[in-house]
Amino acid sequence: MKYLDALIIGAGFSGLYQLHCLRDKLKLNTLVLEEGGDLGGTWYWNRYPGARCDSESFTYGFTFSKKIFKTWTWKERYPKQKVILNYLKYFSKEYNLKKNIVFKQKVISTQIFCKRKLMENKNEQ
Ligand SMILES: Cc1cc2nc3c(=O)[nH]c(=O)nc-3n(C[C@H](O)[C@H](O)[C@H](O)COP(=O)(O)OP(=O)(O)OC[C@H]3O[C@@H](n4cnc5c(N)ncnc54)[C@H](O)[C@@H]3O)c2cc1C
Numbered sequence: 806m807k808y809l810d811a812l813i814i815g816a817g818f819s820g821l822y823q824l825h826c827l828r829d830k831l832k833l834n835t836l837v838l839e840e841g842g843d844l845g846g847t848w849y850w851n852r853y854p855g856a857r858c859d860s861e862s863f864t865y866g867f868t869f870s871k872k873i874f875k876t877w878t879w880k881e882r883y884p885k886q887k888v889i890l891n892y893l894k895y896f897s898k899e900y901n902l903k904k905n906i907v908f909k910q911k912v913i914s915t916q917i918f919c920k921r922k923l924m925e926n927k928n929e930q
Contacts, residue, residue: 808834809834809835809836810827810833810834810835811827811833811834811835811836812835812836812837812838812915812924812926813827813835813836813837813838814837814838814839814912815837815838815839815840815846816837816839816841816843816844816845816846816906816908817844817845817846817847817848817849817893818846818847818893819846820837820839820846821837821844821893821896821897821902822867822869823837824837824902824905824906825900825902828905829900835905836905836906836907837902837905837906837907838906838907838910838911838912838926838928839906839907839908839909839910840909840910840911840912841908841909842908842909843908844893844894844897844902844903844906844908845889845890845893845894846893848886848889848890848893849890851886852886852887856885856886857883857884857885857886857889858883858884858889859883860883861882861883862879862881862882862883862884863879865884865889866879866892867896870896870899872899873895873896873899876899877892877895909930910928910929910930911928911929911930912926912927912928913927913928913929914926914927915927
């Protein structure tokens, strides 16, 4: 059994940002489990023709990182699915996030053992 400080379920916008915060800022031993074969969450799963954002691109990206903000250029006002997926891959690469993500792992249950201060989860591949 592997002991962690924090377990994050899902590698979409939220999970990736949480991983950065918990691992890089709080220095916690953190792991992300993701059911899909790669990161991106909504933007990994929804690939149908015409899928795109309806928020303006500059409001949809991460603003906490000057690095990402300055180096990534949104070319469209309402970016397509593939562009948003590439943005998340770029973010992940810049912050070296993938090394703490395990893909094709669906969490099917979690259990908290209060007395032992432990949480145990079950996954399926
Ligand atoms: C076509 C489309 C357009 C959108 N446009 C906008 C927009 O313009 N503005 C806006 O604000 N929002 C928009 N959204 C909403 C979008 O879902 C969110 O903006 C955002 O991407 C959600 O990120 P998230 O990380 O919270 O969740 P998700 O992206 O849903 O990621 C959750 C991840 O958790 C994984 N997961 C879930 N359960 C488990 C489990 N048991 N075990 C393992 N992994 C699990 C899933 O596989 C998924 O990858 C849009 C959505 C779609 C589909």
